[in-house]
Amino acid sequence: MISETTxxxxxxxxxxxxxxxxxxxxxxxxxxEWHPFPGVHIHLPHFSSFNFLGMNIDLSITxxxxxxWFASFILLTMFWLSFRRIKKVPTGFANALxxxxxxxxxxxxxANMGEKEGKRFTPYLVxxxxxxxxxxxxxxxxxxxxxxxxxxxTLGLAAVTFFSTQYFGVKEQGLIGYYKNLVPHGVxxxxxxxxxxIELMGLIAKHVALTIRLFANMTxxxxxxxxxxGLIIMFKSFYxxxxxxxxxxxxxxxxxxxxxxxxYIFTVLSSLFIGMSVNPEH
Amino acid sequence: MGEWSxxxxxxxxxxxxxxxxxxxxxxxxxxAGQAMDGTARQPEAGGDIRTTMIIAAAMIEGVALFGxxxxxxxxxxx
Numbered sequence: 108m109i110s111e112t113t114x115x116x117x118x119x120x121x122x123x124x125x126x127x128x129x130x131x132x133x134x135x136x137x138x139x140e141w142h143p144f145p146g147v148h149i150h151l152p153h154f155s156s157f158n159f160l161g162m163n164i165d166l167s168i169t170x171x172x173x174x175x176w177f178a179s180f181i182l183l184t185m186f187w188l189s190f191r192r193i194k195k196v197p198t199g200f201a202n203a204l205x206x207x208x209x210x211x212x213x214x215x216x217x218a219n220m221g222e223k224e225g226k227r228f229t230p231y232l233v234x235x236x237x238x239x240x241x242x243x244x245x246x247x248x249x250x251x252x253x254x255x256x257x258x259x260x261t262l263g264l265a266a267v268t269f270f271s272t273q274y275f276g277v278k279e280q281g282l283i284g285y286y287k288n289l290v291p292h293g294v295x296x297x298x299x300x301x302x303x304x305i306e307l308m309g310l311i312a313k314h315v316a317l318t319i320r321l322f323a324n325m326t327x328x329x330x331x332x333x334x335x336x337g338l339i340i341m342f343k344s345f346y347x348x349x350x351x352x353x354x355x356x357x358x359x360x361x362x363x364x365x366x367x368x369x370x371y372i373f374t375v376l377s378s379l380f381i382g383m384s385v386n387p388e389h
Numbered sequence: 390m391g392e393w394s395x396x397x398x399x400x401x402x403x404x405x406x407x408x409x410x411x412x413x414x415x416x417x418x419x420x421a422g423q424a425m426d427g428t429a430r431q432p433e434a435g436g437d438i439r440t441t442m443i444i445a446a447a448m449i450e451g452v453a454l455f456g457x458x459x460x461x462x463x464x465x466x467x
Contacts, residue, residue: 128464319454319458320447320450320451322458323451323454323455323457324451327454368443368447371443372444372448375444
């Protein structure tokens with residue numbers, strides 16, 4: 108009877124969609140409805156796209172947008188509840204949060220940006236770290252999906268870093284001075300235009316790399332997890348389940364580690380880029 | 390060439406994914422090996438070496454995933 112159910116599930120899959128690839132994509136993509144539990148489908152409001160400067164902007168609410176809201180809500184609630192009563196020596200969960208914030212301030216911000224600038228940029232780095240961490244971890248809980256698995260979300264996060272580097276770099280060194288200092292000192296005049304173009308492309312490429320690194324790590328991890336679970340459906344048999352779930356658990360723990368590491372890398376690289384633009388090395 | 394173009398795209402996606410994994414594994418394996426050598430020489434520097442190793446490994450993985458994203462795009466052609 109169990110094998111009949113599995114076969115029936117696999118056949119219904121074959122009716123609606125074509126392959127396992129489409130099943131995996133369906134779970135990872137942005138979709139206009141959110142189904143937290145197997146029977147529950149929540150249709151999210153759809154707004155028609157409007158034209159703005161020649162681009163069609165579609166602001167309808169999709170499930171990744173709902174996940175962004177959840178992540179911000181969890182972040183704000185976590186910090187607000189822990190630090191409602193400010194004591195000299197925090198206890199409990201506030202202790203853990205404070206040790207993480209101090210780690211980011213000392214080992215990431217001040218190490219990469221110097222004393223004064225480090226303290227100034229710590230709030231942004233703490234926000235980036237916790238937001239990326241919570242969003243990544245949310246993808247591992249069955250009700251939620253990973254909002255950082257959408258390249259638009261990670262592009263938005265990297266764009267904040269990009270615009271901070273440009274804005275604070277120009278504020279610190281002046282408009283011409285900042286772009287002149289992109290090219291290292293001591294480059295002969297003949298090579299200067301070439302080096303300038305290369306440095307400009309490097310600036311864009313570094314931030315695009317920040318985007319794609321976070322997006323691809325999250326999406327690839329989830330694709331592997333779904334692929335292992337999809338083996339059960341593909342073989343239409345119950346006996347693949349122990350192997351499949353065993354590998355799935357291993358990949359799940361690897362995913363948790365990758366979520367933590369990617370949040371850390373995003374923060375470290377953001378601090379490195381902002382530090383390089385604010386204090387140019389000579 | 391019309392019917393073959395999809396087949397070649399899928400084949401390229403598969404081969405590309407394998408090559409990308411190979412490149413990432415060689416790079417990260419070398420870094421981890423040198424990190425272990427460094428820690429064996431000077432155990433007090435273990436914490437710094439571990440941090441640098443993780444950062445470098447994440448960079449290499451980022452580059453490998455550029456290639457993987459292109460493989461996703463190729464494998465998704467209809």
